[in-house]
Amino acid sequence: xxxxxxEVRDAIVSIIRQVAPEPGDYDGSADARLVDTLxxxxxxxxxxxxxxxxxxxxxxxxxxxxxxxxxxxxxxxxVVRQLREQGDPASVGAEGPETTA
Amino acid sequence: MPIRxxxxxxxxxxxxxxxxxxxxxxxxxxxxxxxxxxxxxxAAGGLVRAGVRRDDRVMVVSGATTPDFVAxxxxxxxxxxxxxxxxxxxxxxxxxxxxxxxxAVSALEPTAVVAGRNLREHVVQLLGDxxxxxxxCPGELTGDGDAVTARPSAxxxxxxxxxxxxxxxxxxxxxxxxxxxxxxAIRDWLQVGPxxxxxTWLPMHHDMGLVGCLISPVTAGNGLWLxxxxxxxxxxxxxxxxxGAASATITAMPGFGLDRIIRKVxxxxxxxxxxxxxxxxxxxxxxxxxxxxxxxEELLAPYGLDPxxxxxxxxxxxxxxxxxxxxxxxxxxxxxxxxxxxAGAEPRGVLGCGLPVGDFAVRVVDDVGTPLPEGVPGEVExxxxxxADGYLDGPVGAAQLREDAMLTGDAGFLLDGExxxxxxxxxxxxxxxxxxxxxxxxxxxxxxxxxxHRLAVVLGERAGAPVAVVVLEEPDQRWxxxxxxxxxxxxxxxxxxxxxxxxxxxxxxxxxxxRRRELWHAFMSGELGAWRARGTSATNGSLGFKxxxxxxxxxxx
Numbered sequence: 001x002x003x004x005x006x007e008v009r010d011a012i013v014s015i016i017r018q019v020a021p022e023p024g025d026y027d028g029s030a031d032a033r034l035v036d037t038l039x040x041x042x043x044x045x046x047x048x049x050x051x052x053x054x055x056x057x058x059x060x061x062x063x064x065x066x067x068x069x070x071x072x073x074x075x076x077x078x079v080v081r082q083l084r085e086q087g088d089p090a091s092v093g094a095e096g097p098e099t100t101a
Numbered sequence: 102m103p104i105r106x107x108x109x110x111x112x113x114x115x116x117x118x119x120x121x122x123x124x125x126x127x128x129x130x131x132x133x134x135x136x137x138x139x140x141x142x143x144a145a146g147g148l149v150r151a152g153v154r155r156d157d158r159v160m161v162v163s164g165a166t167t168p169d170f171v172a173x174x175x176x177x178x179x180x181x182x183x184x185x186x187x188x189x190x191x192x193x194x195x196x197x198x199x200x201x202x203x204x205a206v207s208a209l210e211p212t213a214v215v216a217g218r219n220l221r222e223h224v225v226q227l228l229g230d231x232x233x234x235x236x237x238c239p240g241e242l243t244g245d246g247d248a249v250t251a252r253p254s255a256x257x258x259x260x261x262x263x264x265x266x267x268x269x270x271x272x273x274x275x276x277x278x279x280x281x282x283x284x285x286a287i288r289d290w291l292q293v294g295p296x297x298x299x300x301t302w303l304p305m306h307h308d309m310g311l312v313g314c315l316i317s318p319v320t321a322g323n324g325l326w327l328x329x330x331x332x333x334x335x336x337x338x339x340x341x342x343x344x345g346a347a348s349a350t351i352t353a354m355p356g357f358g359l360d361r362i363i364r365k366v367x368x369x370x371x372x373x374x375x376x377x378x379x380x381x382x383x384x385x386x387x388x389x390x391x392x393x394x395x396x397x398e399e400l401l402a403p404y405g406l407d408p409x410x411x412x413x414x415x416x417x418x419x420x421x422x423x424x425x426x427x428x429x430x431x432x433x434x435x436x437x438x439x440x441x442x443x444a445g446a447e448p449r450g451v452l453g454c455g456l457p458v459g460d461f462a463v464r465v466v467d468d469v470g471t472p473l474p475e476g477v478p479g480e481v482e483x484x485x486x487x488x489a490d491g492y493l494d495g496p497v498g499a500a501q502l503r504e505d506a507m508l509t510g511d512a513g514f515l516l517d518g519e520x521x522x523x524x525x526x527x528x529x530x531x532x533x534x535x536x537x538x539x540x541x542x543x544x545x546x547x548x549x550x551x552x553x554h555r556l557a558v559v560l561g562e563r564a565g566a567p568v569a570v571v572v573l574e575e576p577d578q579r580w581x582x583x584x585x586x587x588x589x590x591x592x593x594x595x596x597x598x599x600x601x602x603x604x605x606x607x608x609x610x611x612x613x614x615x616r617r618r619e620l621w622h623a624f625m626s627g628e629l630g631a632w633r634a635r636g637t638s639a640t641n642g643s644l645g646f647k648x649x650x651x652x653x654x655x656x657x658x
Contacts, residue, residue, distance in 0.1 A: 034193055039531075042304065043357050045193045046334040061193070063219070069193045 005080055008056075012076050015055065019048045030073035048075075058082050105254045107281050107320050111179055114138040115322030122167060123328040123339055132168045134322065137175075140168065144176025147242030148213060151235050155181035156255045157212035160205065162224055163305045164189045164217035166315070166327045169239035170305065173215045174315075176242055181252030185209055185260040185272070188306040189220055199227050205262055206231060208272050208493045213237055260493065261308050263418045272493035273418045283421035283487035284317045286459025290426050291351060291381050291412075293321055299351045300326035300343035302333030302358070309386050312422040313353045324348070337362045338370055345374030345404065353383035353414075356390070359397045366400075377405035381429055385414040388524060388562070391435040391450040408432050415454035415522055419507055421487040425463060425520045427455035436521055453519045461485035465515050466508075473514075478523060481511045512561065512621065524562030527621030532567045532594040539617055542591045546571065549587055551580070557607045559621045560592070567595035572620060574604050 003011075013028040020026060020038040034040040040048065049061050056079055061069075069078055104112060114134035121129040153159060159177040163170055163186050177184040187205055190198040206214075206228065214236045216224045224236050259275040287293075299318040303310030318325045326343040333340050341362060343349035359382075384394070394411050402408065413433050414426035427433050435450035457463045464472045465479040473479040484506035510529075513522040524530075529538045539558045546556050555574040562568065569592040571584055581599055588597045607620075 040193070042188060042191055042194075043330060043334055045191050046331050047361075049193055050335050063190060063223070066193050067190055067198070075193065 003083070008079055008083070009076050011055065012052070012079060013072065015051050016048065016072060016075070019044055019051060028072070030071065030076065032072045033070055034072070034075075035070070052079060056083065058086075105258075105277050105281065107258070107277065107284065107316065108175070108178055108254065110134060110319060110322060111138045111141055111175060118322050118324050120168070120171065120319075120325045120327060123326070123332060125332075127339070129326070130168075132171075134319075137168060137171055140172035141175035141179055144172045144239065144242035145179035147237070148176055148180045148182065151213050151237060151242075153177070153180050153182050153212050155252055156257075157182045158185060158209050158260065159183070160185050160187055160209055160211040160214045162187045162189055162202070162214065162216040162220050164220050165329050166305050166310075167217075167239075169217065171315070171319075173239040173242060174305075175319075177215075178254065178258060179252075181255055182212070183255045183257040183260060185211070185262065186306045186311055187262065188304065189217075190223060201262075202227055203231065205272070209260060215239060215242070257490075259311075261311075261418045261489075262306070263308075271418075273489045274491050274493065275421050275489050279421045279487040279489060280312070280316065281320075282459060282485070283312060283423060284320050286461070286487065287313065287317050287423050288321055290423070290429070290458040291383075292429050293317075293323065293351065295322070297321075297351055297380070298324035298326065298343075298347075298349045300328075300340060300349035301352055301354075302328040302330055302337075302340050303354060304330045307386075308416070308418045308422045309353055309355070313383065318351075323351075333358070334361060337365050338367075341366060342374065344379040345371070345376050348378070350378055351381045351383075352379075353385070355386035356384065356393050357387075359384065359393055363393075363396050363400055371401070371404050375405045376401050376410075377407065379406060379410050381412050382410050383412045383414050383423075383426065385416055385423075385454070388522065389413060389452050391433075391452050394433060394452070413452050413454050415481075415520055417509060417511075419489045419509075420461070420483055420485070421489065423458050424461050424483050424485075425455045425457050427453065427519075434519070436516060451521045451523065453516070453521055455520065456518055457483075457485070457520075459485060459487065461487070463515070463520055464506075465513060475515050475517070478512055478514045481509045481513045481520065481522065482506050483509060527559045527561055527617040530560035530562060530567045530569070530592075530595065532592055537567075537569070537592055537595070542569065542571075542588065545587055545591050546584060549583060551584070555604075555607065556584075557617060557620055558588075559617045560595070561621055567592070568598070569595045570598045570600060570620075572600045572602050572607055574602050574607055576601055 016038065017026055017028070021041060021044050026032060026038060032038055034045065034048070049066070052058065052075065053060060058079070061078070065078065069075055114137070116133070116135060119131055119133035120137065121131050124130050148159065159182050161170070161173055161177065161184060174184055174186070185205070187202060188198070202224070211234060213234050214224060216236055216238065218238050218240065221236055221238055225232060254277055256276060257274050258277040258280045261273045261275060263271045263273060299314060301310060301314035303314050305311045305315060315325070326347070326349050328340045344352070397411065398406065398408050409430050409432045411433055412427045412429065414423055416423040434453045436453065437450060462484050464482045465477070466472055466482050467479050488507055511522055512524055513520055527539065537560060539560045542558045542560070543556065546558065547553055557572045559570045560568070569588055571588055573581065573584060576584070581601065585597065585599050588599065
């Protein structure tokens with residue numbers, strides 16, 4: 001199913017809001033840090049990683065890549081790249097701002 | 102040479118019992134205690150060959166709780182050294198792990214680091230120039246085989262880094278005596294017998310996992326079922342089936358685990374399972390909402406779960422692990438606290454965390470150390486033989502270790518001898534995973550022109566949510582507005598309140614800590630809640646503060 005980048009963004013923000021131990025009044029801003037800002041502990045990080053793999057049907061995030069992911073924007077960038085690399089260029093539409101993270 | 106009770110199994114392992122490790126293909130890989138003991142003794146030989154001497158410190162970066170991990174962990178102790186277990190890096194953690202490892206290495210000054218094959222490269226890269234010691238794979242630790250006999254044990258068994266997101270590690274020094282006193286206390290409290298089996302999914306860099314769910318069963322020779330944390334988070338069913346379809350009887354976990362089971366286990370998967378043999382589900386490590394326990398009971402009671410199996414407990418790394426626990430075969434209880442003031446607020450339940458275990462004594466004291474009567478909130482003070490003997494670099498943070506007792510920095514009260522924990526006490530609070538210290542917030546206010554003796558900041562939790570309160574003596578409205586804005590900036594994510602007080606009412610002591618405690622006691626005892634309920638101009642009888650009601654920014658206080 002084709003998803004625009006904006007839909008991917010919205011879906012990820014919604015997952016993060018559900019899983020974050022301390023979402024507070026999280027407004028979905030892209031520079032929110034998972035651990036420092038949203039209170040993700042080690043188990044919640046696992047939960048988030050699995051939720052993203054399941055919802056977007058992605059392979060497990062390898063450790064090295066995972067270490068480079070610290071913010072909401074990093075998560076969005078990773079998912080968008082993965083969806084594109086899955087060989088279905090239509091899986092992420094071109095609308096919405098380009099993500100370069 | 103006498104062998105420490107916690108290491109005796111390495112010489113006389115229980116035959117027929119051992120550890121089962123859950124494999125990704127759904128099998129349980131069984132390793133008997135005799136096999137694990139042999140591997141641990143060989144690992145000790147490898148460590149000795151790598152230069153580890155008595156009382157040295159060895160850091161183990163725990164990836165998975167495999168037989169290799171168990172062998173490496175006990176190998177360090179058998180070699181006469183002290184072991185410290187660190188968390189592995191996690192997906193999505195960002196660069197935080199690197200900071201934690203570097204800080205832990207500088208605090209610990211280990212002689213060797215043990216890291217699983219897939220983590221070794223990471224650790225070597227991370228340490229870079231700091232790397233002056235060998236980084237060993239557990240598989241390489243096969244020194245002089247069976248020939249290594251126990252050395253005299255180190256003075257310290259463990260250095261536990263307390264969980265926290267700050268990069269300032271607090272390495273808690275746990276002597277063998279304390280470790281053994283605590284595991285014996287846990288065994289007595291849970292009435293552990295030879296037929297008991299444990300199951301756990303907890304990470305071993307956490308005291309509840311390491312002391313509660315590895316060292317306790319292994320020392321007792323009990324069977325143990327291990328699933329990895331990631332496996333549990335993805336699918337808790339294999340872990341749950343240890344109790345419902347196999348013979349496990351004891352476990353421990355934070356509230357997160359109960360919640361995960363409730364949300365993730367498909368109801369149809371419970372058919373045919375029988376939880377009537379599940380004796381003890383120790384729940385702790387964070388504040389637990391009694392509603393969560395009720396939901397867990399509702400889920401599993403139709404499948405035989407005994408409501409008395411849920412066993413809330415209170416513990417901390419500075420006490421090795423367990424301090425209080427609900428006696429087995431007694432149902433947990435909660436006390437009703439006045440609800441947060443405001444429309445529609447309901448009383449909230451505070452979970453009883455049971456009675457002191459082992460030789461622990463628990464008191465609730467005021468800010469000068471005088472014991473408070475039952476039902477009156479104050480600071481939790483604990484004493485007993487399983488207290489740590491200090492931190493790596495002396496006291497850090499709110500918790501203070503003293504010779505005979507420790508002020509925990511936790512607020513709570515006693516009822517019928519049972520401990521009820523309310524949250525952190527005044528000096529610091531976790532907001533969005535980050536510790537905020539009252540001292541730091543006070544300096545922000547001072548830098549903005551606040552007179553040091555006319556302001557005080559207290560931080561804590563109320564109804565499970567972080568709260569920041571600033572008390573100002575005779576402020577003008579501009580200063581109140583400025584303070585609100587500074588407080589919101591410094592404590593983003595916490596509920597914020599500014600209280601105006603007549604001159605001379607902020608307690609003046611030499612210690613900012615005890616001053617904050619006095620204010621926090623007033624806050625926790627409900628007096629502030631009463632003001633809020635009465636409106637903006639009500640005054641408080643005991644301290645004479647006036648609440649600036651329009652400055653309460655979050656009704657959840």
